[in-house]
Amino acid sequence: xxxxxxxxxxxxxxxxxxxxxxxxxxxxxxxxxxxxxxxxxxxxxxxxxxxxxxxxxxxxxxxxxxxxxxxxxxxxxxxxxxxxxxxxxxxxxxxxxxxxxxxxxxxxxxxxxxxxxxxxxxxxxxxxxxxxxxxxxxxxxxxxxxxxxxxxxxxxxxxxxxxxxxxxxxxxxxxxxxxxxxxxxxxxxxxxxxxxxxxxxxxxxxxxxxxxxxxxxxxxxxxxxxxxxxxxxxxxxxxxxxxxxxxxxxxxxxxxxxxxxxxxxxxxxxxxxxxxxxxxxxxxxxxxxxxxxxxxxxxxxxxxxxxxx
Numbered sequence: 001x002x003x004x005x006x007x008x009x010x011x012x013x014x015x016x017x018x019x020x021x022x023x024x025x026x027x028x029x030x031x032x033x034x035x036x037x038x039x040x041x042x043x044x045x046x047x048x049x050x051x052x053x054x055x056x057x058x059x060x061x062x063x064x065x066x067x068x069x070x071x072x073x074x075x076x077x078x079x080x081x082x083x084x085x086x087x088x089x090x091x092x093x094x095x096x097x098x099x100x101x102x103x104x105x106x107x108x109x110x111x112x113x114x115x116x117x118x119x120x121x122x123x124x125x126x127x128x129x130x131x132x133x134x135x136x137x138x139x140x141x142x143x144x145x146x147x148x149x150x151x152x153x154x155x156x157x158x159x160x161x162x163x164x165x166x167x168x169x170x171x172x173x174x175x176x177x178x179x180x181x182x183x184x185x186x187x188x189x190x191x192x193x194x195x196x197x198x199x200x201x202x203x204x205x206x207x208x209x210x211x212x213x214x215x216x217x218x219x220x221x222x223x224x225x226x227x228x229x230x231x232x233x234x235x236x237x238x239x240x241x242x243x244x245x246x247x248x249x250x251x252x253x254x255x256x257x258x259x260x261x262x263x264x265x266x267x268x269x270x271x272x273x274x275x276x277x278x279x280x281x282x283x284x285x286x287x288x289x290x291x292x293x294x295x296x297x298x299x300x301x302x303x304x305x306x307x308x309x
Contacts, residue, residue, distance in 0.1 A: 002082055004292035005052050008045035008285040009191070015042060016196040018278040023200060025274055028207035029175075034275050035204055036180045039197050041282035043187035045289035047096075050089040052289075052296050057086020059300065070300070100189040107185070110242040111142075118146045126173070127166065129154065135233035137165055138247035139172035147173070148241070156233035157226060164217060164226035165248055171212035172246040177205040181244040203251040210256055224260040227253060 015038065023031045059070060060082070118128045118140055128140075132150035140146040147169040154162060172178070184201040187194045210227065214220040231253040241247065 002053075002056075002085065002292075004288045004295065005049040006085070007288035007292075008042070008049040011281050011285045011288075012042045012046060012191045012193040014281055015039070015278060016193055016200070018274055018281065019197045019200045021274040022278055023204050023207070028204055028211055031275070032177075032180055032201065032204045032208050034279065035197065035201050036183050038278050038282040039187040039194055039201065040183055041286050043190035043194055045282075045285040046191045047093075048293055049289045050093050052293050053082075053086050053089035054093060056082055056296060057090070060086075075299075096189050100186070103185065103189065107242045107244065110240060111245070114140055114148065114241055114245065115142055118148050126170070135230070136241070136247070137169060137230060137234075137249070138241045138245045139169040139177070140241070140245050141173065141176075141178040145173040153230065153233060157229055160222055161226040161229060164213060164219075164222050165230055167213035167216050168209050168223065168227065168248045169246075171209040171216070172205070175208065175212065177209065177246045178244045180205055181246060185243060199251075202246075203255070205246055206248070206251045206256060207259060209246065209248070210260055214260060220260045224257045228257050 019035055019038075022034055025031075026034065117130060121128050121130060126145055126147050128146045128148050130148060130150050133152050135150060135153040135156050137147070137149040137153045140148050147166055149165070149169075153165075157165060180201060184198040188198040210223055214223045217223065227248045231249040234249045
């Protein structure tokens with residue numbers, strides 16, 4: 001049982017390398033779905049395993065065993081491993097909950113500020129221009145969706161580049177990329193290895209918006225030029241937007257520009273193996289965690305004096 005619960009804690013360390021290769025080998029939209037689903041599965045299995053370890057450790061104590069109506073404290077064949085694992089799991093869950101709550105409060109505060117600022121400005125359709133000396137542009141979720149751009153960013157771009165930038169941000173809002181970014185942020189607080197995948201998911205969302213904007217305007221070079229100039233203009237300023245509000249200047253811009261200017265290669269069946277490995281890693285983590293939790297439940301029933309059917 002304990003060994004099975006350790007599997008969801010170890011498998012996420014394999015995920016970052018697989019995630020990067022998945023982005024390289026799949027279309028950005030497909031890669032975004034695969035990465036997000038996998039990272040949520042890995043995060044959920046990790047939290048379930050940590051919770052089960054904590055409960056195992058607590059139920060080995062007579063006081064908690066009595067509260068759980070156990071006839072005797074929970075007995076496990078590997079006490080020398082269970083107690084330290086339960087102690088570590090308690091610390092990890094506490095730290096994760098604290099960092100997640102702090103991040104959620106910060107993101108909620110930034111979102112309220114950005115939304116209030118955008119709602120106070122007159123909008124031309126979904127476009128909202130904010131007078132600011134700091135170049136910035138991002139897709140702001142909510143009702144209705146907004147494309148927020150500062151006056152400094154508008155002055156940094158030509159008319160055609162502005163339209164390319166707006167097309168990029170509209171692609172974010174239309175595809176609901178803020179949901180993917182929020183899921184990546186949530187998973188990043190569940191396991192340290194998943195923090196790297198958070199950055200990969202952000203890059204994947206930007207690549208998906210790049211491709212959508214290029215399809216809409218029919219000019220890949222224009223999109224590449226626009227995001228490059230926007231990134232150069234905004235690199236000296238610090239944005240106050242929430243992390244789940246995607247922006248054209250996010251991620252390694254040179255890599256995105258190169259992807260736009262390089263013709264997409266035909267992807268063979270073999271190149272999709274990495275994505276299958278990542279999915280298999282997530283499925284194995286969920287199965288191991290579920291099996292470990294069921295085994296723990298069976299042992300609790302035995303300790304309660306119930307017959308197992």
